Amino acid sequence: MVTHVLEDANSNGLKLLELLGHTKQLEGTEFESPSGVNPYLFANSKALIFTWEWQAGALIGIRHGR
């Protein structure tokens, strides 16, 4: 289990760097050159957190104007 967890963390982290365009251009997508991601953030970070989140929003009410 230990190896499996660490290998998953490694591959998920690499995939995320790839998605953000740091390591190579994704092929087969329209995701082009994400130059907005600043590599200097990596150089100035005290630590890095890689996360995988699921988020959902539900509407409770509608506000009408005026």
Added chain:
Amino acid sequence: MASRSINWNPSRQVSNPLDFELQCLETLTPGTALPSSSLSIHIGSGFLINRLPNGWSAPLFINLNSVEFGAILGAETVHSVIHVVSDRAVDEIVQGQHPIIGSELTLTIFKTGGGGQQEQVVDLKDSDLISVSVSKGLLVDFAFTGGGIKKDNAKNHAVYGADVAAEKIVNGEVAAPEEMKELYSSINHIIFKALHQ
């Protein structure tokens, strides 16, 4: 402590991100029909690696949970690299939990698999964390957030043993695992390019 970020689209030609935030707030004023109350939950997991003098620490596995209340639409899966820019945030996560409290404005994000829309992240003052995200799905929100980043004790114990404290993991007393070396190498390469271009 507040963690706050704005993702903004450079194509909108907003020269000052704070101006952009104000523009977004203006769109949420009465006078239009908008969703005024909604609830959103984030459930996530991941890991933290700490910068050491000679590299990166072994990963400390974490959970991320938060609840947002505000104007939120849609559902999405979000993958993020969170840049921790203060020692305080690292210490809080290691000691138990780093709270995420405050308002957050997100106008999403990198869309994968189509669209190619690029967004950029701008941190505001008082931020300990700067996140850059990739999203599948679409979500636009302006929300008040509460929650936190916590150690995943079950996973850390399974990987390192129950007697290994989180402090030892992030301080380098636990050797960086061979299985993670490829990721560390990629990160170091990004930093090298940033510093030598």
